[in-house]
Amino acid sequence: xxxxxxxxxxxxxxxxxxxxxxxxxxxxxxxxxxxxxxxxxxxxxxxxxxxxxxxxxxxxxxxxxxxxxxxxxxxxxxxxxxxxxxxxxxxxxxxxxxxxxxxxxxxxxxxxxxxxxxxxxxxxxxxxxxxxxxxxxxxxxxxxxxxxxxxxxxxxxxxxxxxxxxxxxxxxxxxxxxxxxxxxxxxxxxxxxxxxxxxxxxxxxxxxxxxx
Numbered sequence: 001x002x003x004x005x006x007x008x009x010x011x012x013x014x015x016x017x018x019x020x021x022x023x024x025x026x027x028x029x030x031x032x033x034x035x036x037x038x039x040x041x042x043x044x045x046x047x048x049x050x051x052x053x054x055x056x057x058x059x060x061x062x063x064x065x066x067x068x069x070x071x072x073x074x075x076x077x078x079x080x081x082x083x084x085x086x087x088x089x090x091x092x093x094x095x096x097x098x099x100x101x102x103x104x105x106x107x108x109x110x111x112x113x114x115x116x117x118x119x120x121x122x123x124x125x126x127x128x129x130x131x132x133x134x135x136x137x138x139x140x141x142x143x144x145x146x147x148x149x150x151x152x153x154x155x156x157x158x159x160x161x162x163x164x165x166x167x168x169x170x171x172x173x174x175x176x177x178x179x180x181x182x183x184x185x186x187x188x189x190x191x192x193x194x195x196x197x198x199x200x201x202x203x204x205x206x207x208x209x210x211x212x
Contacts, residue, residue, distance in 0.1 A: 014039075031204060034194070038207030041182055045172055052143035052150050054157040056168040057133040058175070059143045059150065158200070166195065173206065184210040 010025055011018050014032035022028035027036065046053045050060050135142040142148040145157050158165050173186035190212045194205030 031198075034207030034211060035201075035203040036207065037211055038203035038205065041173070041176070041206050041210065042202060044176065044181060046151050046153075048176075049150050051172050052133070052145060052147050053152060054147040054154045055143060055145040055161070055165050056172045057143055057145065058131050058168075058172070059134045059141060061129045061131060063127040063129065162200070166191065169202070169206070170209075173209070182210065186210055187212065 009020055010022065010028075012022065012028035012032050013026045014036040015028065017028050019028040023030045023033050027033040045051050045056065050058055050062065052059050130136065130141060133144045135144050137148065139148065143150065145161075147154055147157060170186060170188055170191055173182070173191075176182045177185050186206075186209045188209070191205050191209035194208035194212075195201070198204045
């Protein structure tokens with residue numbers, strides 16, 4: 001009597017290995033679960049230009065525009081009129097509502113320097129300010145650790161002061177949690193425990209400190 005070999009039912013979303021029994025239906029192990037979650041958060045930090053991705057120091061702060069400013073700026077008509085443009089109409093007829101007045105007209109940008117340029121309010125980040133970790137160079141702002149590209153992860157920088165890197169990584173995770181960018185609160189002891197288990201495996205350590 002022949003026995004058929006059962007095909008694994010799932011593929012791990014992190015390592016892509018097939019498995020029958022794992023951590024859950026998405027991950028073959030708890031380690032893969034932690035690494036996948038940690039990788040996502042590290043990508044957030046990499047894309048957040050406030051942080052250096054080598055040492056995780058905060059190298060700039062952002063003063064975001066007010067909701068009132070965004071609301072006004074989203075209307076290119078209102079923004080242009082505040083800058084000196086005028087509403088002109090060829091036929092003097094009005095068909096749409098603007099500020100309580102029915103208007104059907106063209107916007108004359110002639111008095112506005114710079115010509116026609118619509119403000120995309122949602123793309124405006126705000127005013128940026130350096131921090132105590134910012135190094136100003138001829139090419140712009142850099143990090144005091146020596147990293148000139150905030151998205152670059154330089155292993156030599158990490159190796160030169162690992163303890164500081166761990167500390168600033170934890171601070172960055174705390175800040176992202178306070179701001180609502182990540183829902184889980186980081187646990188410092190689990191961050192260190194994760195690194196003790198897998199030295200310099202940042203994905204594993206971050207995932208563990210957020211989900212253990």
